[in-house]
Amino acid sequence: MAIAVAVTNSSLFTTAAQKPPTVPGTYITISKKKLLQNLEINSGAKINSWVDSMRASSPTHLKSTPSLSDDQPSWTQQHPSALDMFEQITNASNGKQIVMFLDYDGTLSPIVEDPDRAFMSDAMRATVRKLARYFPTAIVSGRCRDKVYSFVRLAELYYAGSHGMDIKGPSKGSKYKKGSEAVRFQPDTATEFLPMIDKVYEALLEKTKSTAGAKVENNKFCVSVHFRCVDEKKWVELAQQVKSVLKDYPKLRLTQGRKVLEIRPTIKWDKGKALEFLLESLGYANRKDVFPVYIGDDRTDEDAFKVLRERRQGFGILVSKSPKETSAAYSLQEPSEVMDFLQRLVEWKMSSLRR
Numbered sequence: 001m002a003i004a005v006a007v008t009n010s011s012l013f014t015t016a017a018q019k020p021p022t023v024p025g026t027y028i029t030i031s032k033k034k035l036l037q038n039l040e041i042n043s044g045a046k047i048n049s050w051v052d053s054m055r056a057s058s059p060t061h062l063k064s065t066p067s068l069s070d071d072q073p074s075w076t077q078q079h080p081s082a083l084d085m086f087e088q089i090t091n092a093s094n095g096k097q098i099v100m101f102l103d104y105d106g107t108l109s110p111i112v113e114d115p116d117r118a119f120m121s122d123a124m125r126a127t128v129r130k131l132a133r134y135f136p137t138a139i140v141s142g143r144c145r146d147k148v149y150s151f152v153r154l155a156e157l158y159y160a161g162s163h164g165m166d167i168k169g170p171s172k173g174s175k176y177k178k179g180s181e182a183v184r185f186q187p188d189t190a191t192e193f194l195p196m197i198d199k200v201y202e203a204l205l206e207k208t209k210s211t212a213g214a215k216v217e218n219n220k221f222c223v224s225v226h227f228r229c230v231d232e233k234k235w236v237e238l239a240q241q242v243k244s245v246l247k248d249y250p251k252l253r254l255t256q257g258r259k260v261l262e263i264r265p266t267i268k269w270d271k272g273k274a275l276e277f278l279l280e281s282l283g284y285a286n287r288k289d290v291f292p293v294y295i296g297d298d299r300t301d302e303d304a305f306k307v308l309r310e311r312r313q314g315f316g317i318l319v320s321k322s323p324k325e326t327s328a329a330y331s332l333q334e335p336s337e338v339m340d341f342l343q344r345l346v347e348w349k350m351s352s353l354r355r
């Protein structure tokens, strides 16, 4: 699947911080094709299209990279490093409240084979702790909220687990905590799905147990089927197993992350909605003086990047070593660069407070 990139004179980059370095007269827009594609679960969908999509989620498969012709700016010109653009970013945030949204896997912790061992380094934890002293900070993850909390272990943060379907505010220690009660939210439409999610989790465990390396993870409001450790020759078999379970659950949809199939309710809720909910909870819903920054590495993070573009506020930063179609304005290559960026934000804020 080659991704079309169109050149247009109308700008998608609406704030100073969202603008990429000037390429005279033109801005690049991504195609209007949906970034987060739901794989069709029902009978019409060909298993090959699932497997193609599974392949496309692997950076080693070049088909997933945007196709650019020679006269177009490179991907890194369109999505420059947030470290290189640090001064422009902080200038754009001037006089506004920065609010930080951080994805977990691949953003705060490096991608590893075993999802249960995706630990965050102590240095990253210390940096996020400092960050939360100066800016309201939320972790927004596809994982179950309790699980992501057990990795991050910072009570002063907001947490949105299960792709934003399970939100809880700081239990202590945050000056950004609203009122005496912690914010808690789960969309009603999502809670109705809990018994179904448990059933589908059990069914997927049973069905995929014959496929070596497959791992099924219960993320409370959604289920992940990991294929990172499955031999590529067995991907068709795994896709067929998952499809055979999901055909009985028309109210569930399938999306994709990094070497993972994600099964979730067909409700209009995603990381972008969670971002909007959190901004509202913090009292920034209709404020112009807010500057949200969302950092994430995955297709599911695109929903949040898009919300920021549509709100014309703040910007998204995609964590990726290779070019990918994205609505993020900037890029960082890996979690160590994320840590450097967060550390620089802390230092910048501390020095601006001393002035």
Ligand SMILES: O=P(O)(O)OC[C@H]1O[C@H](O[C@H]2O[C@H](CO)[C@@H](O)[C@H](O)[C@H]2O)[C@H](O)[C@@H](O)[C@@H]1O
Pocket: 103, 104, 105, 106, 110, 111, 112, 113, 114, 115, 118, 140, 141, 142, 143, 217, 219, 224, 226, 228, 257, 258, 259, 260, 262, 298, 300
């Ligand atoms: O939204 P996120 O916090 O990025 O969560 C998305 C998925 O992350 C986890 O899987 C990913 O990271 C694993 C550990 O590095 C890796 O083994 C796997 O291949 C990645 O897809 C998590 O295990 C999933 O449940 C989340 O949906």
